[in-house]
Amino acid sequence: MLDTLIVGGGLSGMTVARSLHQQGRSFQLVEARERLGGRILTQSASVGGKKANFDLGPAWFWPGQDRIERLISELGLGAFEQYASGTLVYEDERGRVQQGQGYASMQGSLRLRGGLSALIEVLASDIPAVSVRLAHRALAIVPFPDAMLTRTEASASGQMMEIRSRRVVLAVPPRLAAANIDLGAAMSALQIELMASIPTWMAGHAKFVAIYERPFWREAGLSGDAMSRRGPLTEVHDASPHEGGPYALFGFVDVPANSRTDAAALLQACQLQLVRLFGAHAVQPVELMLKDWAQDTLTAAPSDRAPLYHHPEYGLPKYLSSLCDGRLLLGSTETASQFGGYLEGALEAAERCVSAILK
Numbered sequence: 001m002l003d004t005l006i007v008g009g010g011l012s013g014m015t016v017a018r019s020l021h022q023q024g025r026s027f028q029l030v031e032a033r034e035r036l037g038g039r040i041l042t043q044s045a046s047v048g049g050k051k052a053n054f055d056l057g058p059a060w061f062w063p064g065q066d067r068i069e070r071l072i073s074e075l076g077l078g079a080f081e082q083y084a085s086g087t088l089v090y091e092d093e094r095g096r097v098q099q100g101q102g103y104a105s106m107q108g109s110l111r112l113r114g115g116l117s118a119l120i121e122v123l124a125s126d127i128p129a130v131s132v133r134l135a136h137r138a139l140a141i142v143p144f145p146d147a148m149l150t151r152t153e154a155s156a157s158g159q160m161m162e163i164r165s166r167r168v169v170l171a172v173p174p175r176l177a178a179a180n181i182d183l184g185a186a187m188s189a190l191q192i193e194l195m196a197s198i199p200t201w202m203a204g205h206a207k208f209v210a211i212y213e214r215p216f217w218r219e220a221g222l223s224g225d226a227m228s229r230r231g232p233l234t235e236v237h238d239a240s241p242h243e244g245g246p247y248a249l250f251g252f253v254d255v256p257a258n259s260r261t262d263a264a265a266l267l268q269a270c271q272l273q274l275v276r277l278f279g280a281h282a283v284q285p286v287e288l289m290l291k292d293w294a295q296d297t298l299t300a301a302p303s304d305r306a307p308l309y310h311h312p313e314y315g316l317p318k319y320l321s322s323l324c325d326g327r328l329l330l331g332s333t334e335t336a337s338q339f340g341g342y343l344e345g346a347l348e349a350a351e352r353c354v355s356a357i358l359k
């Protein structure tokens with residue numbers, strides 16, 4: 001019988017898969033999307049034959065996050081520091097812009113050369129392709145005395161499948177799993193309620209990227225960092241690749257998820273704000289990108305649309321720690337106690353699952 005079924009091919013699920021493969025354990029991974037990476041999403045843009053990658057999900061990790069630093073160096077990937085030299089820009093409620101105000105909140109943060117999807121690509125190349133099923137959504141997880149049974153549906157054909165395994169690693173954010181997967185046979189109503197109460201980190205956010213041929217803000221002595229009390233972007237940073245152009249600025253959109261209904265109008269308002277913040281050169285982007293994670297039902301549950309005003313205290317609640325006699329393990333970043341919510345937390349959660357499996 002299959003040893004482990006991994007549900008979810010984000011950083012956490014993929015790391016579990018890679019470790020189990022290295023240990024010679026049998027596994028299958030089912031991923032609902034047609035791509036791997038989950039909240040890690042990188043898109044390319046080209047200018048004059050030069051292509052560059054831009055992160056629409058996470059972009060940063062930080063010194064002291066040892067697992068991700070180790071993984072990146074083990075995989076032969078390169079990191080670089082967030083661009084932060086130069087003057088900051090601050091915009092008040094009335095749209096008045098001042099230079100030299102505020103602080104470079106992301107100075108010292110690290111980014112991955114080629115964008116974070118480079119990490120996903122290399123991880124994927126370490127996992128046998130036959131062990132991964134894309135576009136297969138888990139619908140239900142049911143424990144039986146001799147096996148765990150997971151029902152899945154193929155998104156293209158609607159074809160249903162039943163996969164039997166010794167155990168299941170559920171590497172899907174708990175709230176999303178509680179909303180979309182029938183866990184009624186594997187958990188009590190209270191446990192499902194507890195899962196639903198755990199917010200999915202950053203799921204209510206939208207990220208905007210504006211790509212330019214020249215880094216005109218750098219040329220004007222600006223770092224690309226901006227804070228705004230007017231919006232729609234609250235926080236803007238340089239998102240240019242390490243190796244040069246095309247260059248980019250990105251910002252987090254501070255419009256409540258339920259009001260982000262008109263993407264075209266939002267793109268235009270974000271671009272106008274960049275003109276207020278950085279001047280007339282911002283008028284002519286090569287390309288604009290917007291990823292609204294709150295509208296993505298494979299990341300955000302409906303209750304994730306409410307804004308989070310602080311970083312939740314994550315970790316694996318004791319009440320969810322030995323589900324189905326240890327045959328159902330929770331593995332997304334939200335279940336990590338030290339770095340919950342972050343990329344590092346996805347690796348931390350994966351590490352906990354793998355060590356439970358190998359025990």
Ligand SMILES: Cc1cc2nc3c(=O)[nH]c(=O)nc-3n(C[C@H](O)[C@H](O)[C@H](O)COP(=O)(O)OP(=O)(O)OC[C@H]3O[C@@H](n4cnc5c(N)ncnc54)[C@H](O)[C@@H]3O)c2cc1C
Nearest residue numbers: 008010011012032038039058059060138202333341342343
């Ligand atoms: C805009 C944004 C910015 C962020 N910035 C940062 C940052 O700078 N630094 C940082 O450390 N972290 C950041 N994060 C958080 C970071 O993205 C996450 O910590 C990390 O990617 C979580 O990985 P995961 O594998 O735990 O979950 P996910 O990436 O959410 O993976 C879960 C996977 O499960 C799949 N799935 C869902 N439902 C099913 C189902 N029913 N059946 C099968 N598969 C299913 C999904 O498609 C997905 O691939 C950011 C997130 C966002 C959205």
